[in-house]
Amino acid sequence: MQGINLSRTACSQLLQIARQKVVLRQMGKFAMVERVRSINLHREDREPRLRSRHYIYRNIENPNPPPTEIEVLLIDNVDGLGIMGDIVKVPKKLWRNFLCQARLATYPTPENIVELSKEIKTMGDNMAILKKLGKYSRMTLQKIRGLHLPVELLPSPDGWTLTKAHLKVALRKVGIFASEDSITLPEDPHIKTPGEFVFTLTMNEAVPLKIRATLVETPLVFTEETVVDKIQVWGNPPVTPDEELDPAIRKFITTPPIDLDASMKTPSRRKEKNYIKY
The missing domain is CATH 3.10.430.100 (Ribosomal protein L9, C-terminal domain)
Known part of the structure; x- marks a missing residue:
């Protein structure tokens, strides 16, 4: 029985070594890496002995990178982006830092689309004129x-x-x-x-x-x-x-136009030092 347990332990460790991949978080971004040198076999009740060679990693290209854009439903007219009721793709940074906070867009769920369509119907011909003008018209x-x-x-x-x-x-x-x-x-x-x-x-x-x-x-x-x-x-x-x-x-x-370029710029958190001139 002991030999069977050891073989199972060895097999599990070999699988663990074969699938050794480490996810590092640096500067707010994820990077997937793997060890260049594999770790030696070790007992389950003991920690593996890591050498300096075990801390050398290589980058692994993510086959399914996360999407950089998101679909949103515009609930107001946004210059250069679209008219109220349009479903457009925008960078996640623009959605997170500006459109969501300013309540200019929301998620294109069926409930939100139906609710917004009722509001558009109340505008009548005025909404048809705005649709004809386009996103750069204002x-x-x-x-x-x-x-x-x-x-x-x-x-x-x-x-x-x-x-x-x-x-x-x-x-x-x-x-x-x-x-x-x-x-x-x-x-x-x-x-x-x-x-x-x-x-x-x-x-x-x-x-x-x-x-x-x-x-x-x-x-x-x-x-x-x-x-x-x-x-x-x-x-x-x-x-x-x-x-x-x-x-x-x-x-x-x-209505003043919306500057999307200015909204994409994040304010610097660096504190300015006040220097005294003598």
């Missing part, structure tokens, strides 16, 4: 509202007839690529003298915005500073006040 709308567009045309003694092509080219110069179908000319496109006028730009066939523009003559002789250089293109007061917008669109536009 930042775009806020920037376009403060646009003062310079439109350059060659000098003409008889005046100018403004076309959609003129406005399309002027918008492209400031970084806005719009189709002619989204541009609505002013009531009287025949402009006799350079000056300000207002036209309408519709975003994604959903939200029309009035844009301030100024028609200027292109100088035929080179000058260091032109009239266009004196125009403040961005950051101007909007033409259409907030009160004239639809309540849902007004709430959507006036």
Whole structure:
């Protein structure tokens, strides 16, 4: 019986040595390693004698690494990520440090999806407009509202007839690529003298915005500073006040955009030392 027990002990120790894998935790991350030199056989009632060679490990590649992203259900509009009701994949760090704490997203369980769908139905057509606008629409709308567009045309003694092509080219110069179908000319496109006028730009066939523009003559002789250089293109007061917008669109536009890049940055825990200068 004693020989049988010893053989079982030896077999169990051999299996233990064959499966020797150690999990180390360093800097908040897990690393799976195994011993390069196996441990000698030892009795069950005694601890194994470990030498320095037994503390040499090699890394083991994890065949099933943990996922770095997680699916979440957005319960609010998040700029650059999605609209309320969208199910998106985000990094776990973003979910843990920002979206969950700010209550902008939750787990996409069937109960949460049904509860959120009821809230979306109460919004009616406003939710359909937000879906049509897209995830980058709030930042775009806020920037376009403060646009003062310079439109350059060659000098003409008889005046100018403004076309959609003129406005399309002027918008492209400031970084806005719009189709002619989204541009609505002013009531009287025949402009006799350079000056300000207002036209309408519709975003994604959903939200029309009035844009301030100024028609200027292109100088035929080179000058260091032109009239266009004196125009403040961005950051101007909007033409259409907030009160004239639809309540849902007004709430959507006036809400400050969410900076996801800033939320991903974790604050440093290093304490700054106060040095006294003599």
